[in-house]
Amino acid sequence: MKLIVGLGNPGRSYDKTRHNIGFEVIDELAHRFDAPLKQNKFNGIYSISHKSNEKVILLKPLTYMNLSGESIRPIMDYYDIALEDIVVIYDDLDLPVGKIRLRQKGSAGGHNGIKSTIAHLGTQNFNRIRVGINRPPVGMTVPDYVLGKFHKEEWTEMQSVISKCADACEEWLEKPFIEVMNRFNG
Numbered sequence: 001m002k003l004i005v006g007l008g009n010p011g012r013s014y015d016k017t018r019h020n021i022g023f024e025v026i027d028e029l030a031h032r033f034d035a036p037l038k039q040n041k042f043n044g045i046y047s048i049s050h051k052s053n054e055k056v057i058l059l060k061p062l063t064y065m066n067l068s069g070e071s072i073r074p075i076m077d078y079y080d081i082a083l084e085d086i087v088v089i090y091d092d093l094d095l096p097v098g099k100i101r102l103r104q105k106g107s108a109g110g111h112n113g114i115k116s117t118i119a120h121l122g123t124q125n126f127n128r129i130r131v132g133i134n135r136p137p138v139g140m141t142v143p144d145y146v147l148g149k150f151h152k153e154e155w156t157e158m159q160s161v162i163s164k165c166a167d168a169c170e171e172w173l174e175k176p177f178i179e180v181m182n183r184f185n186g
Contacts (some may be wrong), residue, residue, distance in 0.1 A: 003081045004029060004169050005072055007090040007113040009147075010062045016155065018133040021162070022065060022089040025131075026058050028166040035060070042078065044071040052173040057081075068113040069120025076121075081147040087127040087172060088117060089165060092148065093134025098157045100165055102129050102181040121161045127177045129165050 006022030015019050016134055023063055030046035037060060046059040057079065061071030076086065090113055105125040108114040118124050136145030150158055168184045 001057065001079055001081055001085060003057045003059060003072075003076060003079070004046060005068075005086065006060065007061045007068050007086045007088065008040075008060065008067060009064050010060075014147070016149050017147050017148060018091055021091045021131045021133065021158065023167045024062050024158075024162050025089045025129075025169070026060050028162050029169055031057050032166060032170070041131040042071050042075040043067075044075065046075065048173050051170070054173045056173065066075060066112040067116050069116035069118070072117055073120040083121065084124065084177070087129060087169060088176070089118075089129045089131065089135045090114060092099060092130035093133060093135050093146070093182050095130060095134070097132055097134045097154050099128055099132035100161060100168070100184065101132075102127070102168060102177070102184050104128075104177060104181065115133070127172075129168060130165070 004027035005063040008014060008020035008023030024025060030047055033049045033051055035047040037045040037047045037058060039046050043063045045058050047059055048057050057075065059075060059142055061068045063070045087157060090111060094109065107124060108118055136142055168180055172180045
């Protein structure tokens with residue numbers, strides 16, 4: 001069983017914001033898998049489907065970004081999912097818009113959703129897909145920037161990035177994460 005988690009904030013006001021790119025990838029996967037997120041438990045909404053001979057859970061924590069681990073840990077415990085069988089998708093200020101970076105471990109890098117995930121999992125060693133959103137322009141605060149919506153041109157680019165992230169997740173269902181990393185980080 002595999003768990004794919006997209007980080008974000010619940011509510012329509014956060015749709016298509018930079019901080020919700022993880023939710024956007026989960027929505028794309030739910031569409032591809034024909035697996036609408038209708039189950040509400042573990043402080044999140046999720047679906048369970050079968051893809052590539054693998055049972056797959058798609059999860060959007062509803063705890064708000066800073067408490068994401070409060071949703072991830074309980075679902076992992078309930079379904080007895082190993083650390084190597086999860087991937088977490090989230091926004092990253094240190095990557096340019098449109099760039100993705102797959103990693104198997106690492107620090108939170110200032111990302112509160114990942115800080116919470118690390119705290120609840122008790123380790124930094126879990127698969128992740130970082131999606132570049134760039135740094136805010138001079139004079140704009142980080143919270144205002146990450147909670148802001150993408151500009152029209154950026155959103156057009158992000159749609160192909162969302163698709164690329166979903167492609168990486170689908171490939172991970174068939175291949176070891178390290179192979180997927182090598183292919184998509186190229």
